[in-house]
Amino acid sequence: MSMLEIRNIHKAFDQNEILKGVSITVEKGDVVAILGPSGSGKTTLLRCINYLEKADQGELIFDGRSYDLANTPKKDIAAIRMKTGFVFQNYNLFKNKTALENVTIGLTSVRKIPASEAKKIGLKMLERVGMLARADHFPAQLSGGQQQRVAIARALAYDPEIIYFDEPTSALDPELIGEVLGVMRALAEEGMTMIVVTHEMDFARNVSSHVIFMEDGVIVEEGTSKEIFENPKKERTREFLRLEENRRNVQ
Amino acid sequence: MNQEMWDLFIESFWKLIIPGLKMTIPLTVTAFFFAMIIAVLVAMVQYANVPVLKQISRFYIWIIRGTPLLVQLLIGFYGLNNIGIHINAFPAAVLIFSLNEGAYCAETMRAALEAVPSGQMEAGYCVGMNYAQIMWHIVLPQAFRTAFPPLSNSLIGMVKDTSLAANITYAEMLYAAQRIVGRTYKFMLIYCEVALIYLMFSTVLTWVQRYGEKRLNAYGGNKG
Ligand SMILES: Nc1ncnc2c1ncn2[C@@H]1O[C@H](COP(=O)(O)OP(=O)(O)O)[C@@H](O)[C@H]1O
Ligand SMILES: [Mg+2]
Numbered sequence: 001m002s003m004l005e006i007r008n009i010h011k012a013f014d015q016n017e018i019l020k021g022v023s024i025t026v027e028k029g030d031v032v033a034i035l036g037p038s039g040s041g042k043t044t045l046l047r048c049i050n051y052l053e054k055a056d057q058g059e060l061i062f063d064g065r066s067y068d069l070a071n072t073p074k075k076d077i078a079a080i081r082m083k084t085g086f087v088f089q090n091y092n093l094f095k096n097k098t099a100l101e102n103v104t105i106g107l108t109s110v111r112k113i114p115a116s117e118a119k120k121i122g123l124k125m126l127e128r129v130g131m132l133a134r135a136d137h138f139p140a141q142l143s144g145g146q147q148q149r150v151a152i153a154r155a156l157a158y159d160p161e162i163i164y165f166d167e168p169t170s171a172l173d174p175e176l177i178g179e180v181l182g183v184m185r186a187l188a189e190e191g192m193t194m195i196v197v198t199h200e201m202d203f204a205r206n207v208s209s210h211v212i213f214m215e216d217g218v219i220v221e222e223g224t225s226k227e228i229f230e231n232p233k234k235e236r237t238r239e240f241l242r243l244e245e246n247r248r249n250v251q
Numbered sequence: 252m253n254q255e256m257w258d259l260f261i262e263s264f265w266k267l268i269i270p271g272l273k274m275t276i277p278l279t280v281t282a283f284f285f286a287m288i289i290a291v292l293v294a295m296v297q298y299a300n301v302p303v304l305k306q307i308s309r310f311y312i313w314i315i316r317g318t319p320l321l322v323q324l325l326i327g328f329y330g331l332n333n334i335g336i337h338i339n340a341f342p343a344a345v346l347i348f349s350l351n352e353g354a355y356c357a358e359t360m361r362a363a364l365e366a367v368p369s370g371q372m373e374a375g376y377c378v379g380m381n382y383a384q385i386m387w388h389i390v391l392p393q394a395f396r397t398a399f400p401p402l403s404n405s406l407i408g409m410v411k412d413t414s415l416a417a418n419i420t421y422a423e424m425l426y427a428a429q430r431i432v433g434r435t436y437k438f439m440l441i442y443c444e445v446a447l448i449y450l451m452f453s454t455v456l457t458w459v460q461r462y463g464e465k466r467l468n469a470y471g472g473n474k475g
Contacts, residue, residue, distance in 0.1 A: 052373050078379060086377040092370035096392045106378030109388060154378065 001064065003028040003193055004162055009058030009069060011041075011048055018044050019055070020217040026162065026195065026210075031188045033208035033225070034197045037240065041217040042197040043089075046164045050086050051077045063161065082110070085155025085163035090171050091147040093139040099126060099150045100135040103157045111158065125153040129183045145176030149183055156187075163187070165196040174251065201244050205229045213237045256440060263431050263444055267424050271448055274423040278341065278413050282348035283406055289353030294360035295386070308357070315354035321415050323347050328419035340421035348409065348416075356398075356405055363398035364390060396467050403460035407453050414449070424448060 004026040011019040018041045026032055034042050047053040048069060049060055058069035063083060067076060093102050100122045107118040126132045129149040139147050148168055155163050165184065169177040181203050188194065188207050198204055204211055204225060211228040213221045213236075221234045232238045252260070293311065296304040315323070327347035331338060338346075367390050375385035417426040428445040432438055 050377060052376065078381065081377060082379045084377075086374075088370060088374065090370060092368075092374035094371060094374065094389050096389065096396065105388060106380065109384050110379040158379070 002026060002061070003030075003063075005059075005061035006045075006049055006069075007059040007061070009045065009048060010056045011044055011053065011058075012056055018217050019048065019058075022214070022217070022219055024195075024212065024219075026193060028193055029191045030193055030210055031208040032195045032210045032212060033204035034195065034212045034214055035199070035201075035204060035240070035244075036214035036220075040215045042214055043166050045214075046086070046166050046195065046197060050081060050084060050164060052086075082158060083161045085158075085160040087148070087151050087155050087163060087165045087168050089167045091139070091144070091151045093147050093151055093154070095139050098136050098138055099131055099142065099153075102139070102150055103154045106154070106158055121157060122153075125156050126150070128156065128186075129153045130179070143176060144172045145179045148172065148180045152180075152183055152187075162193040162195065165194060165198070167197050167199065169198070169200060199244065201229075201241070201248065213240065215240075256437070259435060259437060260440060260444060263428075263441055264448075266431060267427050267445055267448055270422055270427040271424045271452065274421065274426075275410065275413050275452070278344055278348065278416060278421070278423060279406070279410050282345045282413075283352060283409055285345065285349035286352035286356055286409075287402075289349060290356035290360045291391075293353065293357035294364055297357075297361050298364040299382075311350075312354045312357060315351055320347075320351050320412060321418060323351055324415055324419050340416070340419050343419060344413070344416040344421045348413065352405060352409055356402055359398050359401045359405065360394060363394035366397055367393045399467060400460070400464060403456070403463065407456045407460070410452050410456065411449055 002025045004024075006022065006024045008021045008023055009019050010017070010021055022041075022045060024032070034045070036042055044053060048055040048058070051069075051072065055069040060067045060069050060072075060080075062080060067080070072080075093099075094105065097105060100119065103125050104115075104118040104122040107113040107121060108115055113121070123132060123135060126135050129152050131146060131149050131153060134142060134146060134150075137146075139150075142150065152163075152168075168184070169180050172180065177200070181200060184194070184196070184203070185207050196203070196208065206225075208225050211223060211225045212219055213228065213232075213234075215236065221228065221232060221237045228237065229241070232241060293308045296308050324344065324347045328338075328340060328343040331343070371389050371393065372385055375389050380388070413423055414425040416423050417429060420426070424445055428441050432441045435441070
């Protein structure tokens with residue numbers, strides 16, 4: 001059985017339909033890259049499956065259970081969130097907490113893990129993302145790349161089954177992108193299941209196992225990264241990849 | 252200043268500073284404490300959009316901000332007395348100053364809460380926290396940090412405003428000054444002297460405020 005399935009998700013803001021029936025299947029250990037032009041609904045999709053936004057319709061099958069995305073009880077939402085990590089485009093670290101506290105707060109306040117044990121886990125996670133030396137720094141004292149790595153450590157802290165990344169490097173200065181992608185690549189190699197919305201074509205091509213190309217709230221094309229990058233079937237996919245290639249060459 | 256004036260100045264200094272320490276400060280501290288509780292509750296009710304309570308909060312703020320503090324004090328003491336509610340000057344003053352300051356500080360707190368980016372709340376949900384936990388650990392501390400300078404200003408303003416309590420027989424500093432003036436008719440000397448003592452109090456509080464702000468900024472502020 002798949003680790004996570006999204007079936008026929010619909011979402012409109014006002015009268016404007018943003019997601020028009022998207023379905024995705026994720027196997028354990030998959031790294032799914034979601035590509036697509038700005039405004040195609042990628043962020044909305046991730047937000048809906050973590051209930052930051054309420055879908056109008058759709059089904060989430062996760063951990064062997066089925067949930068109605070438009071109508072999931074609060075306690076189920078909390079349980080789902082405890083098994084999923086979310087990494088935001090603009091990090092969203094807790095500004096009043098140190099790097100270490102950012103990682104441990106979910107452990108101490110939600111899971112009621114004793115502070116000393118939480119600290120041990122927190123330090124270990126910071127080490128994994130290469131941020132151990134900055135454990136006592138506040139977000140304002142860290143660079144964007146460092147903040148994002150702490151945010152990844154925070155998502156890792158409670159051992160999630162899957163992590164969602166929403167353009168984790170888009171807000172970063174170009175020279176800081178590599179350090180974050182490096183951490184994500186390491187996670188992928190350790191077998192972490194991830195859905196990654198990204199404009200980093202090299203990452204999608206080389207790290208992801210599965211690529212989804214989305215536009216205007218629908219999936220245009222999907223396949224293994226080899227299929228999508230080497231032999232895209234849809235003209236629209238080819239055009240998008242060409243544009244992204246040009247964009248990168250300009251940079 | 253001749254010897255006689257100087258002696259009066261020294262003698263009055265103690266007669267003023269003692270009510271300052273025993274009456275002005277306790278009134279300020281007590282009323283500000285309750286004002287903070289009111290402010291946080293009233294601000295949170297609006298922030299969280301709690302029906303009915305939100306409307307009550309807006310009504311309360313409307314009344315308090317639209318009427319003079321002195322009139323509120325007179326109602327809270329003489330007015331209540333008139334309708335059979337006999338409370339002493341101190342509790343009456345605490346009641347009115349808390350309600351008054353609470354309304355203004357609630358607006359400060361509300362603005363500070365709304366200034367916390369929504370991503371902070373969302374990140375909290377994503378690590379599994381519930382609304383109350385996020386408010387307590389994340390949003391309120393950040394809002395408080397934003398609100399610290401304006402709240403400190405409110406506190407300093409309140410020390411001075413407590414002089415209005417003289418009008419409801421609360422024997423604070425200005426009340427003491429008026430008694431000395433009534434006896435000596437040295438208006439200039441005594442009122443300047445009491446002004447000087449208020450100035451001392453506010454100056455000390457300004458130092459505390461600056462120290463507090465420095466401490467808060469040392470922890471990275473709300474930037475980033
Ligand atoms: N909260 C919202 N209210 C109204 N419109 C929204 C909201 N969030 C997103 N949208 C709209 O939905 C569309 C898709 O947005 P988004 O999911 O962020 O796309 P992407 O992440 O692919 O760039 C955009 O046109 C955006 O303006
Ligand atoms: Mg987006």
